[in-house]
Amino acid sequence: MPDDISAEHWRAKANEEVIAAQAMARAGLWAQSFYHAGFAVECALKFRIMRSEGLNRWPDKEDRRHLWTHNLQHLLEATGLQSHLLAAHESGDPIYRHWLVAKDWKIEIRYDPRPFPPARGRDMLGAIVDGGLIKWLMTR
């Protein structure tokens, strides 16, 4: 990862990954769509971490090793948005369900050569785009 990576880099990357996920879905390539959709969530969370902490560069691995992860739930905890999601659950805000759908993404999917279940790809894309999860993570 470059030393000078900025919050804006993560925001732009998140938006690009959403476009890639949509394009892959249109082509019926659900594994690739799922991969890009999950990576979009990861980038949105990393944008959120940098923006909320006022960081001008991504932290060094030696300093904050737990941020050097693809695990969406671990990144969510670093954003401080977990309490907002639990409040959303209490109020019936559907964003909570969209997060549940997205959170179990694993980057290892990119290595799996077997056919990918379309239902998982459709649900993921529905959560992050139609459900507004990416927008919520970056603007909440």
Add this chain to the structure above:
Amino acid sequence: MVDDAVILTPERRDAGKQILDLTDHAGFGATGAAWVFDATAEHWHYLLVSPMIDSKGPRWVYDRLLMVFSKTPLPTGITPLDIVIASPREAFFRNFPLHALRTNIGILTAMDLRDVVISGVRIDYMSVYRMERLGRDTGDRTRRFDARVSAMMAA
């Protein structure tokens, strides 16, 4: 490497058993269940393995699990955010060393694994309640879960 002091507390172990029992009662029928600890993030999650995540999709599964939890609450301090649902089709579960649960190789007790790598995935600490090979009853499992959740909500 995980700190040797990190172990499952009796409270967390009991909570894991309660979650498995209540999901079994609802017909979810997880093929795998475990507490998993990530040492870097110092984070626990409760793992449920189910083929329904592939056949029906996560929205269908979580919608029903939330209905179940509304009728039979999760143990105190545990929320759905602490639960991860995984597919048995993942290499990690296809290659899970079920023999280790029986032969005491690389394990602390009959159920706990520490510092193991399975299919390239590193596990710092994992306390396994159940891990089974996937059978051919996915359709039955799905219909049973759907029917029992509907009955719970109607009651």
